[in-house]
Amino acid sequence: MSTEAPPKTYRVESFGCQMNVYDGERMGEMLSERGIAPAADGEDADLVVLNTCHIREKAAEKVYSRVGRLTKAGRKAGKQPLIAVAGCVAQAEGEEIMARSPAVSMVVGPQAYHRLPEMLELAVAGGRATDTDMPAIAKFAALPPRNAGGRKSAPAAFLTIQEGCDKFCTYCVVPYTRGAEISRPFSDLVNEAQKLVEAGAKEITLLGQNVSAWSDEDDKGRAVGLAGLIRALAKVDGLARIRYTTSHPADMDDALIAAHGEIEKLMPFLHLPVQAGSDRVLKAMNRSHTVDSYLRLLERFREARPDLALSGDFIVGFPGETDAEFDETLKLVDAVGYAQAFSFKYSPRPGTPAATMEGQVAMEVMDERLQRLQAALNRDQHAFNQASVGQTCQVLVERKGKHEGQWLGKSPWLQSVWFEGDCAIGDLVQAELMEAGPNSLAGRVLIPAHAT
Ligand code: SAH
Ligand code: SF4
Ligand code: F3S
Numbered sequence: 001m002s003t004e005a006p007p008k009t010y011r012v013e014s015f016g017c018q019m020n021v022y023d024g025e026r027m028g029e030m031l032s033e034r035g036i037a038p039a040a041d042g043e044d045a046d047l048v049v050l051n052t053c054h055i056r057e058k059a060a061e062k063v064y065s066r067v068g069r070l071t072k073a074g075r076k077a078g079k080q081p082l083i084a085v086a087g088c089v090a091q092a093e094g095e096e097i098m099a100r101s102p103a104v105s106m107v108v109g110p111q112a113y114h115r116l117p118e119m120l121e122l123a124v125a126g127g128r129a130t131d132t133d134m135p136a137i138a139k140f141a142a143l144p145p146r147n148a149g150g151r152k153s154a155p156a157a158f159l160t161i162q163e164g165c166d167k168f169c170t171y172c173v174v175p176y177t178r179g180a181e182i183s184r185p186f187s188d189l190v191n192e193a194q195k196l197v198e199a200g201a202k203e204i205t206l207l208g209q210n211v212s213a214w215s216d217e218d219d220k221g222r223a224v225g226l227a228g229l230i231r232a233l234a235k236v237d238g239l240a241r242i243r244y245t246t247s248h249p250a251d252m253d254d255a256l257i258a259a260h261g262e263i264e265k266l267m268p269f270l271h272l273p274v275q276a277g278s279d280r281v282l283k284a285m286n287r288s289h290t291v292d293s294y295l296r297l298l299e300r301f302r303e304a305r306p307d308l309a310l311s312g313d314f315i316v317g318f319p320g321e322t323d324a325e326f327d328e329t330l331k332l333v334d335a336v337g338y339a340q341a342f343s344f345k346y347s348p349r350p351g352t353p354a355a356t357m358e359g360q361v362a363m364e365v366m367d368e369r370l371q372r373l374q375a376a377l378n379r380d381q382h383a384f385n386q387a388s389v390g391q392t393c394q395v396l397v398e399r400k401g402k403h404e405g406q407w408l409g410k411s412p413w414l415q416s417v418w419f420e421g422d423c424a425i426g427d428l429v430q431a432e433l434m435e436a437g438p439n440s441l442a443g444r445v446l447i448p449a450h451a452t
Contacts, residue, residue: 004124007046007082009039015062016053018245019178019207020087020110022158024051026143027086027113029151033144034117044073047082047120052089054173056347059089064101071103082106082123086113088177092350094132104128110178111135111163114142134179140188146195153199155396155426156241156410161189161229162208167248169275170286170353171318171346174209181209186216186229193233202426203241203267203396203410204233211244212251227255234265240428241396241412245271246313249289249297261304267412268305269339272298273313277332278325281318284357291332298336309339309384309413316373317346317366320359326369333376339384339413341377345370378438385415385436395419395443397427411441421445 010031014024027049028038039045048070052063067083074080084106085097091109098107105123108116109132119129146153164179165172193204208214211226218224218232230242242265247256249272259266272294276282279290289297302308314329333341345366348355388411395409395417405420411433418440423429430447 004082004126005046006124007036007120009043009045010036010047010049011039011045012049012051013066014051014087015059016051016055016087018158018205019160019163019209020051020053022160022207023087023110023113024049025158027051027116029144029146029148030114030117032151033148044077044079045081046079047084049084049086049116052085052087054088054092054177054349056344056349060093060097063089063097067101067103082120084108084116084119084123086110086116088173091132091177092173094130098128098130106130107132109134111139114139140184146192147199151199153196153201155201155398156203156205157196157199157201158207159189159192159196159204160184160207161226161244162211162214165209166213167210167250167288168286170284170357171315171349171355173349173352176351178209181213183214183216186218186224186232189229190219190232190236193236193239197236197238200426202239202428203243204239206230206233206242206244208244209246210248210251212247212253212256225253225255227253227259230256230259230263230266234263239265240394241265241267243267243269243414247272249274249287249294252297252301257300257304260301260308267414268307269309269311269412269414270298270301271311271313274332275313275315276318276321276325277329278321281321281325284320285315285318285354291328295332295335307413309415310336311414312336312338312341314341314343314373314377315346316343316369317361319346319354319357319361321346321361329373330376333373333380337384338377338380339415340381343370343373343377382436382438384413385438385441388413388415388433388441389436390433392430392432392446394428395431397423397425397429399425409443416440417443419443419445 012024012028014021083104086108090107094107105128106119107130111134112131115131122129162183164181165175166181168175214226393411397407397409429445431443431445433441435442
């Protein structure tokens, strides 16, 4: 055991979903709170947190190769960084990582990262620590407020409202890496949203593996679901936009559908993963919805909010998926007309039921299906963007563009919009959408923020 100097700088590298990014931010905030500064771009950090994702193949391999590169760079620089492995790979394969990788001195799961500072003390003293416990929501109470020490938030911020998943889709590791569904308390969420707004956030995306399952009592003791929470957050002064992701088709209630028609701050965007277009495949996936129930649900959302932009997730090549069943996925895509979507090749995950199912689909077949699906999704995304041309909307300015005076923001439909003008990050500008590309639009500012 050798003692190291306490780290002065850190870097958190997040590899996963938005909840993983949120966790990465919170770990960073905790480290900053203890006087450790984020390393500058391109600079070696004294402490590196690999915030991993386990959702698809090669997750653990990626960790080992990153650790290998970090130790090699450390040898060159004459100083090894402290390495912590966090996130869902830590949860699933933490012990193995500790055994195989002596350069890793901390392994911490997604529900235990509030303990990172104590683990760090041990690591600095030359020890090694693993914590993959899943205490019910204990971590949030132990984290510093979002605006602690005058910390600033990005204009578009994340807020985890719900953890875990009870759905057990047969392909998915999340119920094992994140544990059971737990809702964070209503008052904590309103409070965290207020702090984020005080820190500069204009838009908040409510996060969870299954946000539509969120429930608690509101400040008046009434049982509320996601719609009730959104209504309460819409009253937070200075918060201009609310989004949520990801929801499951089985938990969408009437109140949430109505909220889309009634709450102006709730953006006209819905990410509702369907995964496949064949009822047989959906059943084998344990998805609990059918193609028809999914389409009918979307119809109701569109009635409440006719300009709603739709997004989804798809898996091609689930075990046993035939060519004809895959064609049904294409048919579903045609029927919906998604504004954007994510699509993946099925990846067998250790310990999940689908990994040992018969009829695993050959890689070449999955490649070909993915290509065809993505061509259809890209076509629809481009069409959606083209149909937006001529619209006037508010754009939230998120960052500077490549050229002087150029900015990138998001439309209410989550499209990236480039434009030129006199504004600042965090402004909400009124813009006309002028020209559509496959992935973004060019806009023209009509009313800058300071004139409104
Ligand atoms: N809780 C969310 C998101 C889960 S992970 C939901 O249920 O919608 C994000 C996406 O990854 C899933 O929607 C699914 O499309 C994809 N995914 C999950 N497990 C996968 C696997 N084993 N192989 C390929 N894609 C997978
Ligand atoms: Fe995974 Fe299904 Fe839960 Fe989503 S709903 S996290 S895909 S088990
Ligand atoms: Fe990945 Fe864990 Fe998110 S497995 S997708 S980081 S919940």
